[in-house]
Amino acid sequence: RAKKAGPGTVRFFEEADDRVSRDRKALQSDLAGAIARDELFLVFQPFLDLDENRITGFEALLRWQHPERGLVSPSEFIPIAEETGLIHEIGEWVIRRACATVAQWPDEIRVAVNFSAAQFHNSGILQIIVQALSEAKLAPHRLEIEITESMLLSKYGSAEPVLNALLELGVTVALDDFGTGFSSLTYLRKLPFSRIKIDQSFIRDMLVQPDCAAIVKSVISLARDLRIAVVAEGVETAGQLDYLRQISCDEVQGYLISRPVSADGVLALLETKKLRRTFAA
Ligand code: C2E
Ligand code: MG
Ligand code: MG
Ligand code: MG
Numbered sequence: 712r713a714k715k716a717g718p719g720t721v722r723f724f725e726e727a728d729d730r731v732s733r734d735r736k737a738l739q740s741d742l743a744g745a746i747a748r749d750e751l752f753l754v755f756q757p758f759l760d761l762d763e764n765r766i767t768g769f770e771a772l773l774r775w776q777h778p779e780r781g782l783v784s785p786s787e788f789i790p791i792a793e794e795t796g797l798i799h800e801i802g803e804w805v806i807r808r809a810c811a812t813v814a815q816w817p818d819e820i821r822v823a824v825n826f827s828a829a830q831f832h833n834s835g836i837l838q839i840i841v842q843a844l845s846e847a848k849l850a851p852h853r854l855e856i857e858i859t860e861s862m863l864l865s866k867y868g869s870a871e872p873v874l875n876a877l878l879e880l881g882v883t884v885a886l887d888d889f890g891t892g893f894s895s896l897t898y899l900r901k902l903p904f905s906r907i908k909i910d911q912s913f914i915r916d917m918l919v920q921p922d923c924a925a926i927v928k929s930v931i932s933l934a935r936d937l938r939i940a941v942v943a944e945g946v947e948t949a950g951q952l953d954y955l956r957q958i959s960c961d962e963v964q965g966y967l968i969s970r971p972v973s974a975d976g977v978l979a980l981l982e983t984k985k986l987r988r989t990f991a992a
Contacts, residue, residue: 735791738783738787738788738791739791739794739795741777742775742788742791742792742795742797742801743795743797745775745777745801746800746801746804748778750775750776750777750778751773751774751775751776751801751804752773752774752776752973753771753772753773753774753805753808753809753812753974754771754772754774754971754972754973755769755770755771755772755812755822755971755972755973755974755976755977756769756770756772756964756969756970756971756972757769757964757968757969757977757980758770758823758942758962758963758964759962759963759964759968760961760962761955761956761959761960761961761962761963762961766820766980766981767819767820767821767962768820768821768822768823768855769813769820769821769822769823769977770822770823770824770825770857770964770971771805771808771809771812771822771823771824771825772785772825772971773785773789773801773805773825775788789827792827793827793828793829796829798827798829798830799829799830799833802826802827802830803839803843805824805825806824806839806840806843807842807843807846807847809822809824809843809854810822810843810844810846810847810849810854811846811847812974813847813849813853813854814847814848814849816977816978816981817981818850818853820853820981821852821853821854821855821883822853822854822855823855823856823857823885824854824855824856824857825857825887826856826857826858826862828861828862828865828867829867831856831858831862831867831870831873832862832865832867832868832870832873836873837873837876837877837880840854840856840877840880840882841880844882850881851880851881851882852881852882852883854882854883855882855883855884855885855905855906856877856882856883856884856885857884857885857886857887857908858870858884858885858886858887859886859887859888859891859892860886860888860889860891860892860893860898861892861893863898863902870902871901871902874902874903874904875903877903878903883905883906884903884904884905884906885904885905885906885907885908885942886898886899886904886906886907886908887908888908888910888944889907889908889909889910889930890909890910890912890913890926890930891910891912896933899933899934899937899939900937904939905939905940906939906940906941906942907930907934907939907940907941907942908941908942908943908944908964909927909930909931909941909942909943909944910944910945911944911945911965912945913926913927914927914943914944914945914946914947914951914955914965915945915947917951917954918948918950918951918954924954927943927955927958927960928958931958931959931960935959940961940962941960941961941962942960942961942962942963942964943955943960943962943963943964943965944964944965945964945965945966946963946964946965946966946967946968947965947966947967948967949967951965951967952967
């Protein structure tokens with residue numbers, strides 16, 4: 712097709728390719744210094760428990776304030792961090808910062824931290840978690856690790872030994888983006904998950920696609936039988952919230968409840984009575 716369009720077109724695409732790869736290299740080298748320059752920070756998005764109508768915890772989400780580009784999204788720079796191996800240093804920074812931050816919050820509030828595959832399967836990971844907990848003097852049950860289905864059995868091997876070690880430590884594990892991977896339901900029985908997070912794509916479509924609603928309902932009832940809690944991700948409308956309440960979803964997360972907020976915003980959110988009034992059944 713390129714040939715038919717003429718040689719000029721080929722050159723155009725090659726130059727465009729060059730530009731993309733130069734751009735990526737620039738971003739890579741900028742990312743390498745981002746921690747030292749204090750450009751990374753965490754924002755926090757609440758989990759709302761639907762029985763108790765209260766916030767039970769927050770998910771820590773990583774942000775990069777680039778000096779020229781402005782805010783860079785984690786979906787853009789996490790893959791670069793994974794390719795370059797920077798994810799280990801960044802991931803360690805995230806877990807330490809998350810533990811130190813949640814230690815300043817009320818005891819009943821947990822923090823959930825996202826992990827990448829390479830980071831999760833790194834042999835030093837337990838040591839890093841133990842150290843982050845002890846530095847922050849944080850009770851292990853207040854930390855939750857979020858991993859995705861694709862990490863259960865990856866090129867790095869099985870996740871089972873680390874999951875069992877975390878269980879022993881008292882750190883809980885949630886299965887993120889549930890329903891988007893290829894994992895078998897057997898994993899739910901075999902592996903010690905405390906929580907399943909139903910992917911936002913199901914929540915988005917459940918009120919318009921009956922098949923989708925059926926899946927959400929079944930996951931919730933299966934999880935209840937297995938005594939695993941369920942979080943619905945990406946709740947954006949009151950209709951979705953009502954429905955999730957009807958089908959006894961345990962917790963919800965999404966822009967309707969709150970966008971991710973700064974660490975200071977967390978304390979403000981916990982103090983305000985607004986949430987209770989707005990979301991009480
Ligand atoms: P995730 O863990 O599934 O996080 C949920 C994403 O959905 C977040 O995007 C969040 O801001 C967004 N979100 C929350 N509520 C809503 C909603 O109601 N509607 C919509 N449309 N979106 C909503 P974010 O912060 O851009 O993070 C994207 C992904 O980057 C995360 O997906 C996670 O996989 C990854 N990530 C974020 N922080 C970290 C980190 O510290 N370490 C690692 N390894 N990955 C991270
Ligand atoms: Mg997550
Ligand atoms: Mg998710
Ligand atoms: Mg409950």
